Amino acid sequence: MKKKIIIAVVCFLALGFIGFLGSDSEAPSDATTEIVSTTLEELVAENDTKEDITDNSAVDKITEKIQEKTTEKETEKQNKPNSVGDDNSKAVLSEIPAYSGKPYAVINGNIPSFNKYELTTKGYETYASLDSLGRCGGAVASCGREIMPGIDEERGSISAVKPSGWVQAQYDCVSGKYLYNRCHLIGWQLSAENANKRNLITGTRYMNTEGMLPFENMVADYIKETGNHVAYRITPVYNGSDLVASGVQMEAYSVEDDGEGICFNVYCYNVQPGVTIDYSTGRSWSASGSVATTKKPVVAVTPTTEKQVETTQASVTYNTYAYSSKSDKFHYPSCRYAKTIKAENYCEYTGDRQGMLDKGYSPCKNCNP
Amino acid sequence: MNIILCIDKNNGMAFMGKRQSMDCVLREKMLEIVGASRLLMSSYSAKQFENTESIVIDDDFLNNANQGDFCFVENNEISSENVESFYIFNWNRKYPADLFFSVDLKAEGFRKIKKEEFKGNSHDKITLEIYSR
Incomplete structure (x- = not known):
């Protein structure tokens, strides 16, 4: 019974606060409702655990809490800029x-x-x-x-x-x-x-x-x-x-x-200094007029063999690469150094070469993948 | 006077009037270096220090510094005139910049007397280099 009276009193006070906070001709904000709701939940929780609390102390405490939280929200609002720029x-x-x-x-x-x-x-x-x-x-x-x-x-x-x-391409520059x-x-x-x-x-x-x-x-x-x-x-x-x-x-x-x-x-x-780009397609060429110095001009293909598939269009190649979890080199699986990788450290990756470079691996100088 | 400054990999110091970066460990290191000497800086730079009691805040600090003073420079042009030493903290990162440290230390007769690396609060590696005439 005591708990119900306390809650009723606090609800009354809380609604009063909502009216006060919303007095700027606007409906109570979500933030205000949240403050009251959270505080009420805390009150109920406290009354479930504290047996010797009196009606007045509970009401005073919850009123104080609502004031504290409202001040915190207002301070945050004041510290945060409304908007910037145009x-x-x-x-x-x-x-x-x-x-x-x-x-x-x-x-x-x-x-x-x-x-x-x-x-x-x-x-x-x-x-x-x-x-x-x-x-x-x-x-x-x-x-x-x-x-x-x-x-x-x-x-x-x-x-x-x-x-x-x-449309990937390679340039020395x-x-x-x-x-x-x-x-x-x-x-x-x-x-x-x-x-x-x-x-x-x-x-x-x-x-x-x-x-x-x-x-x-x-x-x-x-x-x-x-x-x-x-x-x-x-x-x-x-x-x-x-x-x-x-x-x-x-x-x-x-x-x-x-x-x-x-x-x-x-x-x-x-832009890329030294390279001219056709932005409508992504194709590119050297600014000096020569064709891209793509070592292995290839088109995107599904994963196939370890050898690059050559076509006349510059794009991405998918390959399977081998690497050790203990090293920073990557190889073709057929490379003699790939075969020395211990089974527990051996990893394979299928994708384009750039993917291995992005992962922080560098190409083996023997098989030059 | 002694100049303390921070630069990125491109010798950049600031972009559009703002510092490139800051680090509380670097500030502690700076106060250690200065010790009991005077440390002068602008009001902009002083904002990042919690305790400014030992700092001389002066927006014309480069003209008002005396021999033996330390000046922390973030967004001012720097020359080597009247400078005894440069304490240069390198962020070892690339940041945007439109103000650069452009003193040619070697040509101006400065030589490196110390190099030290340390871990900052938000920077994995900060390098301090001290140059003196």
Whole structure:
């Protein structure tokens, strides 16, 4: 009986609070209802366990709790910016300066655009569906420690994904030879996303490592250091029906400190110095006019033998590679060094060569896979 | 004066007026180096220090520093004029940058007198190099 009286009194007080908090001509917010609901649950729980509590002390306590929680919510609300930026923040291809030797350019005075729902202190990530041409549409996230990879988490393979315009080629002028990377919109170090086809685009090695990576590093290290959240949007920018993006817009804004730590709005050029790209298809050639110096020009095929299948089109080759879990080299299974791998350490991987390189393995100098 | 600064792999220091990165272990190391000497910095840099009692906060600190003082520089141009030593922390990472450390240390008569690596709070490896005339 005593418990029912207490609950009735507290409900009365709680409703009074709802009226007070909602007095700004709006209906009670979900947050306010949550505060009262949570506090009521706590009251019931406490009365189930404490026998000597008096009616007045319980009411005082719960009133105090509601006030505390309301203050906390209000403080959080005050600390969180409502929105930032405006429509001018969006990258418009015709207004972006032509590439002039720098991997990125500042857009709209470096001010990004996020609405109040995107400036949240709760981690989330969303990815747009592929369009009718199979192209990525972009990704938005609130990056925080809760969506980043764990300390011992290892990258998974992403080689099974073929983004739109994926026509791989090799050039001597490209670091690592391969023109294209499967470029994460929201980088693995921020999202722990692996083979998510809505998060991977065809990007040049140059854009990936010189354009996007420095910004990802800056955001990731800021989050690791502060535990704060960063509103983050990555938007590939296409010219018409091109299959390969002309570039990528990167926007970020640190939430808890209102952009003090992180605030940028930049465009990264999807170019590769020394290489000309046909963005409508993904095909490429040396800027000097010669054909891609692809050592093994091949077309995508289903896994077959260890030998490369040669055709006249540049694309991806699938092969089976052997490697040891104790080493960083990979081989063709027929390689004499592959045959020396102990059975308990022997692993095989079927996919394209880049997949092995992405996993951190280097090719055996004997069989040169 | 002695200059303390942080750079990335491309000698970058800041992007659009903001520091590239920060690390609380690096700040502790910096205070150890300074010891009882004066440490001057801008109000922007001072925000990352919890205890600013031992710090001289001055937005014109590079012009007001005396011999023997330490200056922590994040988003200001740096020259070698009146500099006794450079304490350079390298993040060993690539960050965006539009402000670079461009002093040619060798040409300006500085030589490396110490190199030390340590693990930061949010950086696996930070390298400190000290150059003196």
